[in-house]
Amino acid sequence: MSGKIASIDPGSPAARARIHVGETLLSINGKTIKDVLDYRFYAYDPALTLVLRGPDGAERTVHIRKEEGEDIGLNFETYLMDEERCCSNHCLFCFVDQMPPNMRDSLYFKDDDARLSFLMGNYTTLTNLSEREAQRIIDLRISPINISVHATDPKLRSILLGNKAAARGLEYMQAFAQNGIVMNCQIVVCPGLNDGEQLSRTMHDLAEMGVASCAIVPVGVTKYRKGLYKMPVVDERTANDILDRVLPFSEECFARFGTRLFFCSDEIFIKAKRPLPEEEYYEGYVQLENGVGMLRSMEMEFMSALRQLEPDTPCRPFAIGTGCLAAPFIRELVDKAKERCPAVQGTVYAVVNHYFGETIDVAGLVTATDLMTQLKGQPLGERLLLPANMLRHGGDIFLDDYRVSDVERALGVPVRIAETDGFSLVDAIFELEY
Ligand code: SF4
Numbered sequence: 001m002s003g004k005i006a007s008i009d010p011g012s013p014a015a016r017a018r019i020h021v022g023e024t025l026l027s028i029n030g031k032t033i034k035d036v037l038d039y040r041f042y043a044y045d046p047a048l049t050l051v052l053r054g055p056d057g058a059e060r061t062v063h064i065r066k067e068e069g070e071d072i073g074l075n076f077e078t079y080l081m082d083e084e085r086c087c088s089n090h091c092l093f094c095f096v097d098q099m100p101p102n103m104r105d106s107l108y109f110k111d112d113d114a115r116l117s118f119l120m121g122n123y124t125t126l127t128n129l130s131e132r133e134a135q136r137i138i139d140l141r142i143s144p145i146n147i148s149v150h151a152t153d154p155k156l157r158s159i160l161l162g163n164k165a166a167a168r169g170l171e172y173m174q175a176f177a178q179n180g181i182v183m184n185c186q187i188v189v190c191p192g193l194n195d196g197e198q199l200s201r202t203m204h205d206l207a208e209m210g211v212a213s214c215a216i217v218p219v220g221v222t223k224y225r226k227g228l229y230k231m232p233v234v235d236e237r238t239a240n241d242i243l244d245r246v247l248p249f250s251e252e253c254f255a256r257f258g259t260r261l262f263f264c265s266d267e268i269f270i271k272a273k274r275p276l277p278e279e280e281y282y283e284g285y286v287q288l289e290n291g292v293g294m295l296r297s298m299e300m301e302f303m304s305a306l307r308q309l310e311p312d313t314p315c316r317p318f319a320i321g322t323g324c325l326a327a328p329f330i331r332e333l334v335d336k337a338k339e340r341c342p343a344v345q346g347t348v349y350a351v352v353n354h355y356f357g358e359t360i361d362v363a364g365l366v367t368a369t370d371l372m373t374q375l376k377g378q379p380l381g382e383r384l385l386l387p388a389n390m391l392r393h394g395g396d397i398f399l400d401d402y403r404v405s406d407v408e409r410a411l412g413v414p415v416r417i418a419e420t421d422g423f424s425l426v427d428a429i430f431e432l433e434y
Pocket of ligand 1: 087088090094096109110125
């Protein structure tokens with residue numbers, strides 16, 4: 001555990017109480033602080049007594065008065081105040097195992113840390129959670145938690161996760177449900193394993209358990225699976241079978257619970273060659289981070305932004321690079337933009353993913369290598385628009401470590417990065433700055 005204080009927010013209760021950088025937080029109101037979850041929970045109260053240890057080993061007590069729920073203002077050397085926990089599974093579908101070689105080390109890290117689920121929304125399998133830690137989640141009422149379930153048949157879950165302890169995670173889920181912990185779930189469908197009757201069983205069990213929502217997404221299969229389980233992709237037939245099971249059951253759930261609970265990702269509708277559901281279906285986009293309703297939400301935003309433009313709004317010629325999955329959809333949006341504003345001249349390129357393998361068709365896994373080789377020599381107009389999810393979060397580096405400037409140099413056009421919402425796409429197309 002590292003509760004060593006790295007910085008203190010100026011003007012915060014901790015700064016006013018003259019806590020020092022370099023001291024270590026040991027306890028709050030008599031409770032030992034083991035990690036950031038303890039810190040967040042026990043620092044909630046308005047009257048706090050902190051025990052700190054200085055660099056010389058001497059301990060001292062500090063009293064703080066603040067608003068209930070106000071952050072004390074301490075930042076620690078490590079975000080979790082503890083080692084990030086790596087996963088103890090060997091999932092048959094693990095994406096990390098099927099990554100190309102020689103990518104940056106951080107991309108090969110397998111995290112499965114329940115604490116990151118609460119703090120960052122990561123999905124966790126609960127397989128490396130001890131009973132004491134599960135009890136702490138209940139005691140501290142830490143909620144919601146995002147859980148990768150995949151199957152509720154204990155044996156099947158163990159096979160899918162490559163972990164004999166996988167069944168224990170299901171027991172934790174029961175305990176969480178009984179204690180009011182909100183659970184958002186995810187099922188990665190692996191054809192021949194957890195689809196068909198097993199998918200129906202999993203949905204039934206989760207509905208009875210009382211989870212809050214569950215996304216159903218297809219397994220991603222790259223060309224780097226040598227020595228791994230021979231995983232089929234979700235094809236049109238499987239995608240239709242998934243929808244035939246999920247849609248009627250989710251309507252039953254809607255009648256019973258007032259929510260559909262189970263939502264298929266956009267990818268499944270597209271693979272099944274079915275139209276995407278209307279906006280109401282997504283119930284406020286509760287599973288957006290799993291790619292559920294992303295395209296519909298983007299279209300709604302795009303159309304709303306478009307309606308605010310005058311028909312004579314100028315627009316310089318442009319190209320858009322995206323994954324094969326979203327390309328037809330983005331083309332439709334560009335056509336709608338042209339209907340509204342005739343100056344629009346844009347070409348949408350579906351970039352085939354040779355880097356990971358052609359079955360990977362999402363924009364977020366398109367690399368600079370594929371962009372540069374496939375768009376070289378193509379008419380790109382005066383600028384190239386790319387979605388922000390092709391880049392490392394908050395940076396300008398692609399998955400294969402090239403920078404945006406490398407792509408600009410290779411293709412001879414300026415690149416503009418657009419966030420993945422419809423408003424940002426309209427801003428990027430019409431070069432509107434807000
Ligand atoms: S939990 Fe499974 S899918 Fe996630 S990193 Fe671990 S092995 Fe990979």
